[in-house]
Amino acid sequence: MRTGLFLFLLSLCISSRAQTLPLIDYDSLFQRRMAVLSPVQRLVWAEKYAVFLIEHSRFGEARTLLQASLKVAQQAHLTAWTARFYELSGSVEETNGNLVRSVDFFLQALAIYQATYAFEQQQKLCVHLISVFTSFQDLAKRQVYSRQAATLQREYRQLSILPFMYADKADDFVIAGKLDSALAYGRKAMTILWVTRKWQQFYGYLDGYGVLSTDGGMYREAEKTFRQCLTYSLQQGDQRRELYAYIHLPEPLLHLGQLGEAEHYAKLALSRIELDPERQDEHRTQVYESLTHIAEAGGQFKQALAYERLSNQYRNAVRSVEKNRQIAEVEARYQTAQKQTRINQLSIDNQRQLTQISWQAAGLIALIALLALALWQYRVIRQANARLRASSQLVSENNRQISQQSDRLGVLMQELHHRVKNNLAIVSSLMRMQSRRLDDPRAVQAVQDGQRRVEAISLIHQQFYQTENLADVPIKAYVTELTENLLLGYGFDPDTFDCQVEVADIHLDVDVAVPLGLVLNEVLTNAFKYAYTNVAKPKLNVRLQPVTDGPATGLLVEVQDNGPGLDGPGLDGTDARLERSADAGASPTVSWRKGSFGQRLIRELTGQLGGEMSLTTRNGTYFRLWIPTPAGTGAANPGRD
Template structure:
């Protein structure tokens, strides 16, 4: 039933994509609503609610978007869907931004960052930073509050940095568009235009869809307006208008109409200016986008004032102030009263009064923001103190666990010594029993000479039968003790594996709490070494042979785990593992696994930075009758290569890894070589004498 439902959904999406975009959007919403009537898993139901809410948001139906977002939350919480909770808070942040509820928008953005960080989604974190940039741009835009604009620029630049690392070109174009808008608010119009052109170049390089150009064309038109290039502005804005009309993007159409009205106003074409302005008013009142509504009212007030229609100019100015008061919570009663007094005055007096009122409002807003900053700094310091206390508590716990680990190792060694002593005692008893059996047999033979063959044979048979029962009983005891020993060893390996998993988790938690990249990298290296040892113990307790490791499966699992840890997938990475030896003693497998872990890690870190087709070859060969019997390990990559002299250098970056490989090589009595052969080739030979030890 579920497979049929998903097939039907896919077919529906294909059919809708071929129709008119507006109709397709509405049909998609209807089909998703129908999907909610079926019995769905919580995760599927949550994503369906999200898709409906996102569709309503794109149509600027903000109330409907919030209505369908609300039930999504409980389904994501029920399934502990961190990514879903992040998407819920991100879309809520955007809707609240357009409604002018800035405080709620910031809280949702912070929650989204927290969830996306926990589930390791840097691309989604970049989206949150992008919307935080828009939020602070909106708070500081019209009043030119530099502190808010600079904070918005900071968040946009953070989004650009992440998207550049991820090579997310589509989102990178959006980042540059909004960075350009902030530069315009800071009156750096040429730098803003450069950002818009960068976004345009990115879309051209990626052969983007027409809908990806609509915002860029609109912003280039607005920038041309500011710089007095009104004819060029009309060209750009008409391109954006054609795309938005086809897609029925209400909010974007309002931006186009508003900017076209401004262009025609300065081109001395009042009829066209008024026509586009009225179109913007008709659409913006449907969108319920408070910041956009404010900007349209401001434009209409200025336009009607320029053509001498002061009554309409005053009406739109009052509505603009009303929205500004609801957005920024400023006491602008004095400004509105002064505007009413200037209604009867001439045009020049009116404009001067409006500018004076805005200057006063700006001063008050700056004072309020500075006060809020002090509170924010105090809150940050308090949070920092709480985090320091939390880190100290984690360190204390780690110390206690380390002590418990050492004590457990001591108890384990003590038990192993006791088991060895019992084994020797059992062997000695077995020898005594054998000697006794031989002596009784000889005694029976001598007695048979005295009392006769018949009685001697009967007596010997009875004695031999009794001894056989004793030997059988002792043999059963030895088998039982051997099984107990094997069980104890498997339990030992299981507990060691669990302890290593705890250490690995602690290292991960510690890395997540650090901001120093070097410290994070150092902890991750330690975590990878611990995981390499943990794999050995896991394979030991999963088999009956507690001292033998399947080295072929172990090296395959280790290399694939590290490949995924560094962000590669089998589809875009050539991983070759050739292991001729099936099994290996744990005393050799453990240090050999650590050496392979270190060499593979070095390849992933330094070899594939600029390599489009990365290759890693791991080969373990066994030669028995050769001139140099033993096993040979080869690890080769297709990176730029490293010289043997560079490998021997003792510097901070490679000193510990090199010393670890050298120490483990000496422990294995092996010989390590490093050469450059279409990349870096590391070869380790372990002699047969060490394997037999």
């Protein structure tokens, strides 16, 4: 495999060396062209110049140019150009880590492309959205756009989009830890880009290929790949790509024992950090980490300590930027809440107007009745009929306006739940990133457990904005998706795992659905973590049904696994401390004493629901939760079409 990889890279290097593009002075060329063209004609050159600015990390200039060009395109009603500038704006925000804003831009562009049947552009937007939702860890949304992109590729077979599809597959294999398969799909993507002579994208993918090779321990191949990227960037004057080559080269050189050369490239990277102004602190953190490892390998421990301090300094700066971004998002949520308050007030005013109109209509009807008694006054009757027609038109117009206000309110509520869900996804991503930086396994476990609880709450809001009913949660879809996500998240194969989910098609009020979802998250997480360690054929049954017959009515939740039962570890990895029922004839039940956070959380949530829980051994561990009707009065509603 290594021989084939070497031959592949060597052939690309030799073939592409003769294919370098001529240098173009875009700055002066753009100024000359823009001076003689009309505002609409300038859009072609604005697009080319914006792409140039993005490729050279001049993001501030790119934003200004794109905002002005977008305004011109919208005023001229040029939908294709409007979509293109939305797409480029999304690329700028995605590159700088502003993922929420990038999704807004990409979705606006995608809507226009779908309305104009621009299938190739739709595929590109789907690839962008797949990348963003991968960063959000939103697997459901990612699968939606993956299927959409795959369908478009099968139907229209656009060669230009195929490299992005291969790159998406490579990302899937990286997430799954299958590095060899990821490298294979990376080579496929680069082959197509080389054949179609898209050199900028080719060398961008080649740089990513080198990073994967470094992660896989193929340091000699990684070194050759980065040197090829460096040669191209120097020939083309691409200073940003040159900077990335300097940042990436020290790592493979360090493992190859070339400490002097590794240090040389790391210091070259430091001297050119300003070429990527919006990611300076992130790059400095990476370079100083490399210098720390180089100094340690060379026995210069004092210098290594100095580099380590600098690395921590810039890492803290990056965290500060993230914190400011979170504060901005909180402010956005506050403004959204204020808008919601104004919407509620508008709804009250509309209701008051509707009441007044009703009284006016009643008065008009009474007037018509009186006028009917005076048939001999023909002229008076004609005037009454004319007033009646005018009033009917007024009522119809007011009803239409009220209907429009109601529709807007529903859309805004869906948007509110959507943004809350996105914000929770960001919190989950931040917790995941934080867990990777922790060394204490217990701290890592605690952060990961918190992340899954946040994701369980996020799923509630996802169910809200995906349905027309904004008051209740469709519990069947929620429990099914929660179970499937946890099963996949803990690395189980759905084809070999016998997972039976029997949930009634009912809707629950959010006050019941949120604590119930957190309880299920804790119980299912415990089962997937500890129940199947030595089980050849894992099996899990999840059942949620309303009970309406008998003296007591309510909601029954049951979770049954086929693990070792109560002799195994308890929630959160602690020993289950049990209390047996005092009645000899009663079935053995178990209640948790004060222990881990997960146990306390389940007890608190059960008390919040006014329910009762029990735990027994029944061919494995059997969890039962009973929620009586008074705890969720009006919460359980039949499923809606």
